Amino acid sequence: xxxxxxxxxxxxxxxxxxxxxxxxxxxxxxxxxxxxxxxxxxxxxxxxxxxxxxxxxxxxxxxxxxxxxxxxxxxxxxxxxxxxxxxxxxxxxxxxxxxxxxxxxxxxxxxxxxxxxxxxxxxxxxxxxxxxxxxxxxxxxxxxxxxxxxxxxxxxxxxxxxxxxxxxxxxxxxxxxxxxxxxxxxxxxxxxxxxxxxxxxxxxxxxxxxxxxxxxxxxxxxxxxxxxxxxxxxxxxxxxxxxxxxxxxxxxxxxxxxxxxxxxxxxxxxxxxxxxxxxxxxxxxxxxxxxxxxxxxxxxxxxxxxxxxxxxxxxxxxxxxxxxxxxxxxxxxxxxxxxxxxxxxxxxxxxxxxxxxxxxxxxxxxxxxxxxxxxxxxxxxxxxxxxxxxxxxxxxxxxxxxxxxxxxxxxxxxxxxxxxxxxxxxxxxxxxxxxxxxxxxxxxxx
Numbered sequence: 397x398x399x400x401x402x403x404x405x406x407x408x409x410x411x412x413x414x415x416x417x418x419x420x421x422x423x424x425x426x427x428x429x430x431x432x433x434x435x436x437x438x439x440x441x442x443x444x445x446x447x448x449x450x451x452x453x454x455x456x457x458x459x460x461x462x463x464x465x466x467x468x469x470x471x472x473x474x475x476x477x478x479x480x481x482x483x484x485x486x487x488x489x490x491x492x493x494x495x496x497x498x499x500x501x502x503x504x505x506x507x508x509x510x511x512x513x514x515x516x517x518x519x520x521x522x523x524x525x526x527x528x529x530x531x532x533x534x535x536x537x538x539x540x541x542x543x544x545x546x547x548x549x550x551x552x553x554x555x556x557x558x559x560x561x562x563x564x565x566x567x568x569x570x571x572x573x574x575x576x577x578x579x580x581x582x583x584x585x586x587x588x589x590x591x592x593x594x595x596x597x598x599x600x601x602x603x604x605x606x607x608x609x610x611x612x613x614x615x616x617x618x619x620x621x622x623x624x625x626x627x628x629x630x631x632x633x634x635x636x637x638x639x640x641x642x643x644x645x646x647x648x649x650x651x652x653x654x655x656x657x658x659x660x661x662x663x664x665x666x667x668x669x670x671x672x673x674x675x676x677x678x679x680x681x682x683x684x685x686x687x688x689x690x691x692x693x694x695x696x697x698x699x700x701x702x703x704x705x706x707x708x709x710x711x712x713x714x715x716x717x718x719x720x721x722x723x724x725x726x727x728x729x730x731x732x733x734x735x736x737x738x739x740x741x742x743x744x745x746x747x748x749x750x751x752x753x754x755x756x757x758x759x760x761x762x763x764x765x766x767x768x769x770x771x772x773x774x775x776x777x778x779x780x781x782x783x784x785x786x787x788x789x790x791x792x793x794x795x796x797x798x799x800x801x802x803x804x805x806x807x808x809x810x811x812x813x814x815x816x817x818x819x820x821x822x823x824x825x826x827x828x829x830x831x832x833x834x835x836x837x838x839x840x841x842x
Contacts, residue, residue, distance in 0.1 A: 413718065413720060414720050414721065415673070415720050415721065415722055416721075416722070417720075417723065418721070419723070419724060423599075424723060425727060426600045427717075427721075427724045427727075427728075428727035430606075430713060431489050431713060431724075431728040432728045432731055432732050432735075433606050433756070434602070434707075434753070434756065434757055434760065435491050435709060435710055436732075436735075437750065437753055438491065438709070439465065439468050439491035440465065442493065443461055443463075443492060443701075443702055444460075446460070446497075450504045450508065452509060459637050460700060460702075462631055462633055463700040463701040463736070464491070464492045464702065465733070465735050465736030466633050466701075466733050466737065467633075467695070467696035468490050468492065468701075468732055469733035469736065470729075471490035471688065472488065472491075472725060472726070472729035473729045474688050475487075475684075475685065475688050475706075476488070476725055476726040477722070477726065478684055478688070481527075481684055481687055482687050483684045483687075483688045484681045484682075484685035485681065485684060485722065486665065486677075486681055487721065487722040487724065488665065488685055488688075488706050488710075488725075489707045489725055489728075489729075490689075490692065490704045490706060491705075492702045492703065492704060493657060493702075493703055493704065493705040496653055496702065496705075499653045500702060500703075502649070503515055503646040507641065507645070508641065510640055510641040511641045511642075513640050513700065513702075514641050514643070514646065514647070514697075515642075515650035516650060516696070516702060516703050517640060518642065518647045518650070518651070518694075519647065519653065520690045520691060521690065521691070523651075523654030523655070523657070524686075524690025524691035524693075526654070526686055527658070527682075527683045527686030527687030527688075527689070527690065528683065530662075530679055534679060534682070536829075536830075539771055539772070539775070540772070540784055540785070540825065540829055541822070542662065542771060543768050543769075543772035544768070544772065544822075544825040545660070545666075545768075545821060545825065546667040546771055547768025547769060547785075548793065548817055548821040549660065549664070549667070549708050550708075550712070550762070550763075550767070551765055552792075552818060553708060553709065553712075554758075554762070554765070556761070557754055557758030558758065559750075561575065561579035561580075561583075561755055562576065563750055563751055564750030564754075574616055574751075575618075575749075575750075576751070578609050578612055578616070578618065578749065578751045578752060578755065579609075579751040579752070579755035581755065582605040582608070582751075582752055582755030583755040583758065585601070585604065585605040585608055586604075586605040586755070586759060589604060599717050599719055601717075602716075602717070605755065606752055606756050609756070610749070613749045613752055619747050620747060628740070629738060629739070629740055630738055631739055632737065633699045633700065633736070634700070635699050635700075637700045638700055653703075654689075656819045656822075657689065657703070657705040658686045659819070659822045660818055660819075661689045661705055661706045662682055662686065664706040664707075664708055664711045665681060665682055665685045666682075667708075667711045667715070668715075670771055671712075671714060671715030671763065671764075671767040671770075672715055672718060673720055689705055689706065692704050708764055709757050710725075711764060711767075712757075712760035712761055712767075713760045713763075715763040715764065716759065716760055772785060780832055780834065783832065784824075784828040784832065785825075788821040788822075788825040789821060791821070791824050793821070795817065795820055796817030
């Protein structure tokens, strides 16, 4: 087994759906579009929230949304086809991260959008530099830690899927029978095709479910075309549209957040290779993914984009479809760039009702959870492992759902841990793994 894992990647991948596989465009386009539909709304939601918090509207808001799409596409292509050491050479889908949102809101409110982009530029360089030291810190991420992080990522996404199925946060008809009808229809179609269909109908089951759900939502009045009518036909992102400003009060929290999101990226890549290829990631893959995570965020800041990181829902899609081809994801990223350069195209995709997306993605989120469980149970769980996993989940998921429990802590601690159960679970798992002594049998095996 060790010989297979250590073999050259190209020799290991011969199927058209493996990492180096190149399916025909008639297959790659729909499979790539699946990834874009799964992440699109989440990718543009972050700049919209930030803009609303600091009063950015009109053409300035359009620039933020356009930049988010174009830079997410470029960052994804770099992950798929690295430049030097920058990139994992894996189908890692990148986008503006909700993990940064609490910190972004505080920085933007205090220092403006220029201060936020300046902090993103410096923080991204710092985050990218972390990737060069993966080999030295890899020992802090044994299976007990990475499995716990992946499991927490999956569990923390499940409420997001339910919220989408019910109509999306802030929806006027949240929880209506209409939303649930469409969402459950999409889910049923995806499950049926994945279970009983063959060929492209099976591998593109998520896209087919989304298309049918969209067509059903149209006569039900769930699709709004106003944004599409108002969007322009062509626009190119302008570097430094928002002049950058640099403040240590903004830069330091951003640097800390890049440490946190680097841990999440390690978890995503681990889940991807385990769920899609049945193996652990190599040090080169982990290093490249973290380097790209940081450096593409710095590049994005120059073009008015907020920090990027890997999207966990797309990791779940790979585990569900078993399509690991980076070519497929790069094709999807090309459409994402087009959506940024052609605002009408991006506006059309944004008309997708949350219930349709929720019905298609809730099963993807469940796959991430199951991948985490598979990593943790690949070896028998002893009492030490149960304590580490249990306490990490208790504090990770518990504190993230009850953030007021940390009201007495300093603001920087609340920023780091108050909104991210993944961060808390990761730090707890690392700390407990180092503190709790290994059991005698475990030591002998090591």
